Amino acid sequence: MAKRKKLKLGAVIEGVGWNYMSWRHPDMPADASENIEFYVKQAKIAEAAKFETLFLIDVSHVGPGNIPHYLSMFEGVSIMSALSMVTKNIGLSATIASSYADPYSAARQILSLDKISKGRASVNIITSNAGGMVNFSRGHLSESDSYPMQKEFMEIVLGLWDTYEDDTFIRDKARGIYFDPRKMHTINYRGKYFSVDGPLNISRSVQGRPVLYTAGTSSSMIENAARYTDAALILGESLEQAKAMTTELKKRVASKGRSPEDFIVAMTQTPLVGRTEKEAEEKFREMERLIPLYRIQKPVFFGSAEKVADQIQEWYEAGAMDMIMVRQEYPTGLKDFVDLVVPILQDRGIFRTEYESNTLRGNLELPIPEHRYVKV
């Protein structure tokens, strides 16, 4: 069997957090979700800890009942582009909804981010929760349409990212040859939902193409992931649920003739850790007191740093995930995880102590995909 990859870590950068109360904590800047200095600080914490990636979860529409974070937050590609200039190794991922966005524009934006960051971009192409019809001139689709639409979206994006072969652009000033047109490819895609000819107007990435994620829970999500993506983002409600989902995803990837070791299952978690169990309990009670009538759930990964590290090791060794996307509710949630849990995971040899590569694919230990028009 292939050697197991090291655990991967991502930091979900979501300002005031995915909840109703964190913005009220005295240590949380109330405008964190649209505060560039806050994002830079979080990005630097994650990069210093050698996380593989930053990650942004997104919404397609908002209303008064939404959590504060979603009411006023940065758009993903914009904030990731800004963060690419203040980081060097860490990956940058935005989320784009295939039910609402346009695949040509998405392919162009993400490949631009990849070139700006010199091979560190990725995108999470999700069908998205219902509701975008109010903003995107399009009705939300049922699963019977949304996943077939996502399939077309992914086929187009992947096709466009192979518009140019690696050596297309000669840029020979003396001979006046800018590029070799035989190495430029169109896709001429005609689908039920999208029609795109190509070519795209940006050259191929040093990492082959941006890393592609998707997220969801259904068999249709698994099918599109198994065919097209490098990674899937899942929920991590319990060890059993996550293990079953990961096993199914890897099985389906293998059924497409792909290597399951080269497919990453990432899970979202909101760890709350303290130096001791008591300290974690105190942090939890602090959060509870911020909205007394609102009941909050204890995170799945909760307690002393040693206990949380044990839990992560157990889940990782059981094959419940390859990667954790760390979210934070407590104002110093990411920093506490980095300061207290990451060193234990490093001591145990589960998580890296240095970046191995300058590209996201390199650090995720994913191979550079072959160009579809270049026979090796």
Ligand SMILES: Cc1cc2nc3c(=O)[nH]c(=O)nc-3n(C[C@H](O)[C@H](O)[C@H](O)COP(=O)(O)O)c2cc1C
């Ligand atoms: C782990 C996870 C992350 C998700 N992230 C997003 C997101 O960032 N934005 C969004 O609009 N929907 C998000 N979704 C919703 C999915 O895109 C999808 O619409 C929903 O889960 C229904 O599809 P399913 O039946 O495959 O679960 C997420 C779902 C899961 C399980």
